[in-house]
Amino acid sequence: MNELTKQFHNAEFDGWKPTKSYEETIENFWDSDLPFLEIDCDLDIEKIFKEVQKIKDEDWMETQTQTYQKEIHKKNGTDWFYTLHSSGWDEIRLKSYDFKNFKKIQKNSHDIPHQFDVVIKKNLLPKTIDELENKNYDYNFLKISRLKPSGWLHPHKDQISDFGNKLSYMWIPLNDCQKNLKIYPYGYMPCKLGCAYLLNNFDHIHSVLNKDQHDRYVILMKFNKSKIDMNVIKNAVKQQWYS
Ligand SMILES: [Fe+2]
Secondary structure (H helix, E strand, O other), rough: OHHHHHHHHHHOOOOOOOOOOHHHHHHHHHHHHOEEEEOOOOOOHHHHHHHHEEEEEEOOOEEEOOOOHHHHHHHHOOOOOOOEEEEEEEEEEEEEHHHHHHHOOOOOOOOOHHEEEEEOOOOOOOOHHHHHHOOOOOOEEEEEEEEEEEEEEEEEEHHHHHHHHOOEEEEEEOOOOOOOEEOOOOOEEOOOOOEEEEEEOOOOOOEEEEEOOOOOOEEEEEEOHHHHOOHHHHHHHHHHHHH
């Protein structure tokens, strides 16, 4: 593991408290600065996990093995911003950006038009896609991530979260896991099977470390928020951040 990742996971964080009132947070929930929100997930996780486990090794794509750092962050010394560096991190991209054309069409990092999405491997996990469609999940971006034991992802913020809203990035565990995603300055996000996590990966530096002895699988999705009942959101925000 590299030094910054080690420091990040060994550090004691102070925790995070809301900066705004409950009412203000709810009013602008999708772009609020909450680090994450845990909600119940109605997907058949067991069915999805069974199918994911059958994926052949050659279909997994090892990703983000290079440190990528923008000049501006080097200059500012903020070397964990927008860096992507990992080990033991594999992905299946079921619906994602066309990276070949990405640079050409992108006017700036905050302006990525939706129509440039491409479906890459939607036939690889047919039951999973069916399950998402049957439950009316509508997403712009969908991938499965596999993290090997001791696998890690360097602390970073994501630039692509503004594809929809800050909190429309959904992280869904597919198998038992210890807490493994750490968010500055909150600490470790829970990792409960049967739950989905709306993750603000835009405002908060985060890093992942698999402390289990087995591979950790999660679904990562950038979804269209219309599906979610605001009453569920309101109750979860109150319970998790304002009580
Ligand atoms: Fe991230």
